Amino acid sequence: MKKIASIAWKDTLVRFSERSEFLFFLVLPLLFTVLLGGGLFSGGDREARISLLVVDEDNSELATELQSVLTDSEAVEIITATRTEAEAQFEDEKAPALLIIPAGFEDALMARKPVELDFRKASDDNDAAVAEQTILAAISTMSRALAVANSSVAERERLLPFTDQAQREVYFSQSLSMAQSLFEAAPERVRSTRPPTAPADGEDEFDQSTQASTGQLITWVFIPLIGTSVVFVSERTKGTLRRLLTTPTQTATFMLGTIVGQLALSIVQMALLIGFGIWVMGVNWGQSPTALAVMLLSFALASVALGTMLGTFTKTDSQANSVSIISGMAMALLGGCMFPAEMFPEVARTVVKVFPTTWAMQGLTDIVMRGKGLVEILPAAGVLVGFAAIFFTVGVWRFRYE
Known part of the structure; x- marks a missing residue:
């Protein structure tokens, strides 16, 4: 356990060795959340004529x-x-x-x-x-x-x-x-109805601030987590991984240390973004804390697992970095993190279910915007755990020292 913690701490120090990392870790996520959410204190019943x-x-x-x-x-x-x-x-x-x-x-x-x-x-x-x-x-x-x-x-x-x-x-x-x-007295031709299970106060209606807060959280946490591939590739290409494994450190310990370190940072980042959403944007993140914790952990596991797998397919640092950013932005966009998924054609909404971001956005939207609880989001969380299992299996199977 001590070795795992040491490796995780080492990766954290390396990641934040440059101050520009704070820009991507917190500044840009908050900035994009505000811009896409329509400004500060934009949640709630604000009139938008x-x-x-x-x-x-x-x-x-x-x-x-x-x-x-x-x-x-x-x-x-x-x-x-x-x-x-x-x-x-x-x-x-x-x-x-x-x-x-x-x-x-x-x-x-x-x-x-x-x-x-x-x-x-x-x-x-x-x-x-x-x-x-x-x-x-x-x-x-x-x-x-x-x-x-x-x-x-x-x-x-x-x-x-x-x-x-x-x-x-x-x-x-x-x-x-x-x-x-x-x-004026003519009867309505179209009447809007709500299912019996929907919140009576209309809290499940679309809100731009909620869309921005959930979508940007997924986007800016997802990209660094699949960027775990850069850590593995860097250790492998520089030869530090082979030297590390000449010590009494097993491969599983090294992989766990790297994964745990990235997961811990993602949890801190998500906590900061959620806090900003609650206290500054007025987003109701706290409707079901248990469901939220399960959903975020499932999403983080699937993301870091994808990064682990990508690290076995890419050969250089620059290649791993490019693949992480491009694929991360593409999956976030197609998964409904930038715009509501309902804006895409039916065929596209079916195809994008192969992306973890789609299920993460669906689960978080159900919790934050529709007021659903643990039982209702378990299918989406289960799919993300399934993604994590597949990605980890492929990543471990293809893991190489050089």
């Missing part, structure tokens, strides 16, 4: 109705301003989108003439694209009521002509108001 500058040059009832529909969408936050003020704020990038409702907007709609809204958006901005889709949806909602009102006016005109334009406008307004009321 997109700012939309609106200039109303028509000042009509229908222009006000359009703004009301946009506000009810819960996707954008209306900021009304004059054209000069709005254009200045848009140029200063204080809002990603600007909508100008031109004069004559209501008159054109009531006369069934085409009307053009002036919409401006920041280039390559996802929020601006969302604002644009929200505006299109609002226009579509208004168009349905307008179409009904216009049809009603036309039918009344056919049956009983209006005496003057004022009577026609009153009838149109009444028809439009009735159509809007009927559409």
